[in-house]
Amino acid sequence: xxxxxxxxxxxxxxxxxxxxxxxxxxxxxxxxxxxxxxxxxxxxxxxxxxxxxxxxxxxxxxxxxxxxxxxxxxxxxxxxxxxxxxxxxxxxxxxxxxxxxxxxxxxxxxxxxxxxxxxxxxxxxxxxxxxxxxxxxxxxxxxxxxxxxxxxxxxxxxxxxxxxxxxxxxxxxxxxx
Ligand code: IMP
Ligand code: MG
Numbered sequence: 001x002x003x004x005x006x007x008x009x010x011x012x013x014x015x016x017x018x019x020x021x022x023x024x025x026x027x028x029x030x031x032x033x034x035x036x037x038x039x040x041x042x043x044x045x046x047x048x049x050x051x052x053x054x055x056x057x058x059x060x061x062x063x064x065x066x067x068x069x070x071x072x073x074x075x076x077x078x079x080x081x082x083x084x085x086x087x088x089x090x091x092x093x094x095x096x097x098x099x100x101x102x103x104x105x106x107x108x109x110x111x112x113x114x115x116x117x118x119x120x121x122x123x124x125x126x127x128x129x130x131x132x133x134x135x136x137x138x139x140x141x142x143x144x145x146x147x148x149x150x151x152x153x154x155x156x157x158x159x160x161x162x163x164x165x166x167x168x169x170x171x172x173x174x175x176x177x
Contacts, residue, residue: 002166007170008170010147011168020054027056033093035059037052037059037061038110041066042158042161047097064082066106079105083113098124099157100128111124124142126142152171
């Protein structure tokens with residue numbers, strides 16, 4: 001069993017409502033143009049699965065892996081990107097999807113990387129954005145919620161690879177670290 005005393009920051013209902021709105025915003029932006037979703041593993045998975053079912057657009061899905069932190073609740077700065085799962089993206093309209101924008105380093109790097117591959121456009125959708133923690137100037141095109149600088153878990157977000165399956169966004173308790 002998962003411990004049942006995790007403080008809820010964003011309920012499952014609020015997430016679903018907001019993902020509905022994001023789906024409409026994104027579909028209105030692309031206006032029927034085919035899109036290639038690039039999900040950033042592993043945190044994107046739950047958000048991606050919910051969002052794509054609200055996108056009334058022709059779309060394809062591919063995945064990259066990028067990690068700027070290893071296990072703990074801190075960012076190490078060293079970024080590892082594995083993109084061998086990506087198909088040929090030349091000429092494609094890309095929507096990069098991640099769980100959270102923290103320092104901004106991961107998404108900033110990935111956007112530049114995807115642009116170099118000859119893509120037609122690269123936009124970014126994040127579920128969460130921490131306030132006051134960005135180290136690089138970077139604006140997501142679509143953002144679900146701005147949140148305070150707390151370590152959050154659930155709905156795809158992990159601590160030491162656990163808690164991704166919580167249906168809500170919760171704050172990691174101090175004694176779980
Ligand atoms: P950035 O490069 O600092 O923006 O790092 C973003 C990545 O760090 C996200 O994709 C998450 O995997 C991870 N991360 C940052 N903050 C949190 C958090 O509060 N909970 C879980 N993962 C986080
Ligand atoms: Mg991640």
